[in-house]
Amino acid sequence: MGIAHNLDELKHLLGPLTVYQDYVRLAQRGRRSVGLCPFHKEKTPSFSVDLDNGLFYCFGCHKGGDMIQFVQEIEGVGFKEALEVLARKAGVTLELRGPAGGRDQAPDRRERLRKLVQEAQAYYRGALAAAPAASPVRAYVQRRGILPATEEALQLGFAPAGGGLMARLKRTGFTAEEAQEAGLVLDRGGGEWGERFRNRLLFPIVDVLGRTVGFGGRALGDDEPKYLNSPESPLFQKRDILYGLNWTKSAVREREQVVLVEGYMDFLAVYQAGVPNVAATLGTALAEGQVRLVKRYAKSVVLNFDRDAAGVAASRRAIQVLLGEGLGLRVISVPDGKDPDEFIKLNGAQAYEKLVEGAKPFFDVLVEQGKPLLVRGGVDGKMAFLDDVLPYLAAVGDPIERQEYAKDVAGRAGLDVGLVLGRLAKASAGDKGPVPVEGAPVRGEVPVDEQLLVKGMMMPEYRDRAVALVRALPEEILGDLATAPLLRGLAAGNGVRSPEETGLLAFILNSCHEVPSAEDLERAITRILEAGLRAHERRLQQQIKDASRQGDLGLVQILNREKMAILDQMRALGRP
Numbered sequence: 001m002g003i004a005h006n007l008d009e010l011k012h013l014l015g016p017l018t019v020y021q022d023y024v025r026l027a028q029r030g031r032r033s034v035g036l037c038p039f040h041k042e043k044t045p046s047f048s049v050d051l052d053n054g055l056f057y058c059f060g061c062h063k064g065g066d067m068i069q070f071v072q073e074i075e076g077v078g079f080k081e082a083l084e085v086l087a088r089k090a091g092v093t094l095e096l097r098g099p100a101g102g103r104d105q106a107p108d109r110r111e112r113l114r115k116l117v118q119e120a121q122a123y124y125r126g127a128l129a130a131a132p133a134a135s136p137v138r139a140y141v142q143r144r145g146i147l148p149a150t151e152e153a154l155q156l157g158f159a160p161a162g163g164g165l166m167a168r169l170k171r172t173g174f175t176a177e178e179a180q181e182a183g184l185v186l187d188r189g190g191g192e193w194g195e196r197f198r199n200r201l202l203f204p205i206v207d208v209l210g211r212t213v214g215f216g217g218r219a220l221g222d223d224e225p226k227y228l229n230s231p232e233s234p235l236f237q238k239r240d241i242l243y244g245l246n247w248t249k250s251a252v253r254e255r256e257q258v259v260l261v262e263g264y265m266d267f268l269a270v271y272q273a274g275v276p277n278v279a280a281t282l283g284t285a286l287a288e289g290q291v292r293l294v295k296r297y298a299k300s301v302v303l304n305f306d307r308d309a310a311g312v313a314a315s316r317r318a319i320q321v322l323l324g325e326g327l328g329l330r331v332i333s334v335p336d337g338k339d340p341d342e343f344i345k346l347n348g349a350q351a352y353e354k355l356v357e358g359a360k361p362f363f364d365v366l367v368e369q370g371k372p373l374l375v376r377g378g379v380d381g382k383m384a385f386l387d388d389v390l391p392y393l394a395a396v397g398d399p400i401e402r403q404e405y406a407k408d409v410a411g412r413a414g415l416d417v418g419l420v421l422g423r424l425a426k427a428s429a430g431d432k433g434p435v436p437v438e439g440a441p442v443r444g445e446v447p448v449d450e451q452l453l454v455k456g457m458m459m460p461e462y463r464d465r466a467v468a469l470v471r472a473l474p475e476e477i478l479g480d481l482a483t484a485p486l487l488r489g490l491a492a493g494n495g496v497r498s499p500e501e502t503g504l505l506a507f508i509l510n511s512c513h514e515v516p517s518a519e520d521l522e523r524a525i526t527r528i529l530e531a532g533l534r535a536h537e538r539r540l541q542q543q544i545k546d547a548s549r550q551g552d553l554g555l556v557q558i559l560n561r562e563k564m565a566i567l568d569q570m571r572a573l574g575r576p
């Protein structure tokens, strides 16, 4: 693995578009690439990446910056984690030197735990690879129809019945206490430690940034529990993880849809069947953090939970949560109450893909489930049905959508539309009402001449000339410009910019389409100078007036002299 020593090197390795293309479908327009913004809903592209510098800007929601800021924003991570993501993507390790890297050097406890879990994964993976063909774990893998390619892709492992992880961890310098903190060993008291996973097939649980955070273990025989997860740890919070999304997030984003299943084995079966946009909830009720993840990558969800009582309850809860978040929602019902794994074994991958394509809108399923109540008939049956459905309708975030659903459900159930809407209004009355849209910060107007100047400074062929022009600007004029800090930084050429300055630069490079000529730059600087001198002259005139009103003739004289000098400069520009 190579090493990158600074951020520019890293950005250069990745190229201007790689990172953005993972999240946005881009089309080239001149020296820019444009696409639909991943940060806000839109139908026409306002997201733009400038190909020369790899800076992005959205003209709809006004987010902008470099690829690090982009990753921070879209993955919801901090600066340091964003760098990790980029380094992993570039296939290098990042060893920052100097002031920029200094603050990121201290290896914290969390980092040590990550290394420990990484080590454990390597151990388990090696143990599966080394298991002889006749061993129970191999027999299990075979029996479940897990293909070698899938085993490799999901990095499956094996925890031997006799243990061995702790010895390996100790050899590599970790303590039992650390292994306990990561949830891999248990304190048996009296200096005895036991390994949590024994005689199980292991699924590494990996977060969306590609870091292993824990394990799920499937018993090979009849051991209980059938599935055993790592406990929560500083690295692993179940409620913030969707199993498998790290491998499928590109496909999920591409299709704008995720197929949600309940566990590792379901995930494995669906993934192996060639459905690339699947993720699993790890058998918990769908939590807020998981919904946030879904929203980051998809606009709609196809739910395929088990049809046993627990599965139905989980999917009904999930439906409410997902609807409330404005996600499109369809539900798969697998015939004969099978789980996806069983169904695919019996009917093949294509049959399952058909089920995904034919997934029904959620309210069809609700109506279906409520049929027995309706069949019972009479007012009681209808009202019982309505009570059953109302919480879901009320959960629909968009009021217009909510009404449409209500009308549809009423039609299907043979209920009076007015009645349904009336009850719905009552059920929704407790709502907080519409959530105000977060005000997007709008970039202050940046005059075209300043944009040209900034653009010129970013072009190798004009840079020297543009720097000279900026340096020649009197400080009192430069200081008044909207782009002053950015221009000063560019002229100094040290490449150190605040996130705000990078955002401003991103805005300018993505909105200034024409390539300026040397004459354009000269004209721009002349106009900036002229406007600055005029403003200065106006200010002086005001000060002269004030000074003479106060009878301070000395000051008037000094100011007059300054004014003359300004007029001289304006004459020199050819505009008296």
Ligand SMILES: [Zn+2]
Residues within 6 Å of the ligand: 037, 038, 039, 040, 047, 058, 059, 060, 061, 062, 063
């Ligand atoms: Zn946007």
